[in-house]
Amino acid sequence: MIIVPTEKQLDWRNAPIILCTLVLLNVMIYFFYQSGDTKKILESMMSYQEQGFLEQEWPVFEKYLEEQQEQELLQQYRREYQANQVELIVSDILMREEFYAYLQKNARQHFLPDAYDQWAPNRALLHKQMQSISFIANGLRASDLRVFSFITHQFLHGDIMHLLGNMFFLIVCGFAVEAAIGHWRFLLFYLLSGVAAGFAQVASDWQSTTPLVGASGAISGVMAMYLAVFRLKKIEFFYWFFFLVGYFRAPALLILPFYIGKEIYSYYTDTGSNVAFMAHAGGFAAGALLIAFAWLLNRNMFNKEYIENDQGIDPQQQPLAEIYESIEKHRFDRALVLVDELMKERKGNFELAMIRYNLLKITRGEHYHEGIIHLLTVPLLAPEHIRQLDKVWKDNPEVHGLLSEQAAMKLGMQFAALENPQSAEQVFMQLLERGCKNPALVVYAGKLAAAFQRLRDIQKKSHYEALSVQLAQQLAQGV
Template sequence: MADRSATPKHLKLPLTPVLSLYALGISMIVLPTEKRFDWKHAPIMLFSIALLNILVFFLYQSADDTKYNNALEAYDRNNLLQSEWPAFQNYLLEENEKELLTGLRQAYSEEYYYDVIEYIVGDDAFYQYILNHEEQLVFDPYRVNDDFPNWKRRRQEVDDYFYSISSFQGGVIPETLNPVTLISYQFLHGDFYHLLGNLFFLIFCGFAVEAALGAWLFLGLYLASGVIGGLLYAVIDLSSQVPLVGASGSISGVMAMYLGIFRLRKIEFFYWIFVFAGYFRAPALLILPFYIGKELLDFYFNPNSGVAFMCHTGGFIGGGLLMAFCYKFKPDLINNEYVEEDQQLPAEQQSLAKIYAHIDHFRFDQALKAIDLHQKEYGEEFELSLLSYHISQALGKTSRLNHLLALIQVRPFSAQQVQQLAKAWEESEPLHENVDVKSSVKLAINILTPDNLTQVETLFNRLHDKQPNDPALIGLAQKLSFLFEKQKNKAKAKHYQAIADQNTLGSL
């Protein structure tokens, strides 16, 4: 769902489609991975589409926040809340939004008026409700010009700002459906993460489709899939005023085209379910009914999710039908040489696939051996070392100390990995006494951030109490002093610098 500060609360986002097992609380992703990216078939059109999406989001949609805030300010400046609040309460009652009404009444009573205004301005259906129930508006009897025409003029200023937001200008609105927005909505997004997720799936699946179809046919079918997705979303409720934005209908079409290109040929898929991941091979088109079925189930069982499931469904159906049309009437348009080209997994990726296959089938001892062999062949990786440690910990193996020591030796490269390492250390407290000073210091330096400062201090003090003159502690003490200095904690900065200086003199 898009951020309310930028878009109305009823905006529909066709989020990137995945297969999900919502009933079990488990998410599952299934993606075709038969083809590997290579520059022999550079996806120029794909990159152009991605770049256009990025430019539209950052150059055009970046003004949406300002437009929305201007609408809120105009509403407040024109004192419209006093006139509309009673009508809005009646509207929520008729819509059976009792829980929301209770919360807004509390906000109103506590004078958090902007919270109430956000809901009123963001609910475009309420404006139509007022026009049909003008008798519910409250006007000041002591002001001659406080009447319905004057209210409508002031409300128009709010609407001018509100409806200038990109989702209303370029999104698909079923009630006012037009051909232009069936194209433009495909290049608009609700927020940055919506854009990022869509671009990932577009590039992941799109390069192979463009290589098989050619740039211009790929563009045509991409846009056509988006049009079909937008149309199916609209025809479900032609009276709806909820705008639809996002490229996921088009991307659903691309995913269906990927499957349609290979038809009943067995191709490779990557899957992820909870903590299990791996690869399997299956006839390509066998997966398409699962994609479509998942969206239809979500449409019926998650009606209030704010996700345009029927847009996904339309995209899948559209992409599949378009590929069937190409094979039937224009098969020469498809690069069969590329489709039939055998692209074996690189040896490193095959090795990784074996690891995840063992985990998927609960063969954890074999997974540990496979991780060890992989890292000996291709070098240490933090994620695999962490996985190895967690498996050994879960199995209660006596070798988990060795796995912890191996994990400590691998340098984390991201903030997330630093926190994962810090958490792994915290959870391994019974093993701490068996970790040597050099490894402990390396760990402390690797996780030394403001968030982990207390944890590193505890570790340092334990080491210093046991071996106060160990030279390995000099660098750690200096780093602690520097970090406390940055935090303007002069007492601790001097304390750790003194320890570093003392150990330096002791080692001379």
């Protein structure tokens, strides 16, 4: 469920200088600093295996896991080691700084003197390279607290979607907070919220060795600041709960306990998640408290004119607001009529196509399949949209054969960019079954080979590379 405040529109008379700087800094750090992490990890793993270190260290690692009482993981690794599927084992060994310390302490008991003398300096170089990886060098770890990491972890991200998601929420809430409290105060409160989020996460598990990275805690603070700035004034919120979307108005501060409660509830119930729920809760609490203290100390520091100024709905958003209002009141037929009218003006709009699909899904009317096909053929999609289409594709197998070859080809190639290319592979096989002769099928096979290379599935990578060559030869011969 998503609930975000939408009371204020961007006003360049109150230019979000710090916000733009923060977004740019996060993006640059991800693409210019963190981009080298994957290469370092792969090089270290290859070097580790080429030097035969796994065979030397495996008995020590088994003993270490037993002492750590990680029996379930140990059994899993033993099966993988026997099957020579050692990638996860090697990655875990290299990532565990505490295991390297254990090795240094105990290696002489397990290695022959000559083997130890050869192993020690080369293993130290590998460990040093792994320690230079961004989230290890500058992430926040409870087991290895460093003062600077309370700041640096806020500018690191796990993957591109982590980055994009955080920057979206920062932009949505950040410009209004910066306009309300001023540039430098916004920067200070942003960083302090991130520090408080880090403390909250660390305090939830003092023994954790997992690095905390991401701006989520600081951004949670910004969201809380937004609510605290408006206090009990009724402001507009946008919500998205499965297929229900819309706007509602409520006193700003009433939403804050919901935000914090949701994160604490998730912390106790979703124990298998890698989301830092306590960091989010800590950030929310810190952001609200910072605004409260600032308000008590000096109310003149707030831009009251900006805060009190009511903004009407953007004319461009008015039709969407009417659609969401109809959905909120369960007037689905009326909402569908409004969507159809707006789609005539805004052709190729993914949001409208998705709303139409969800409305048709409720009623299961005669245009349901047509709505699915229209959604699956919307052009120029963002990565998040492709993930949504992947689910639509899997949920509606009855329409697979209704797509044209060209539309299926385009959709499948987009699916090939996903983390799991299962749907891309399915579309490809369906095109082969249809007897498709489109030359783009050669490129499609190449994309699948690249997808399985990312997943380190060598068998399927080789299969699709060979298939790409075979298809190219068949097309050249006119078969």
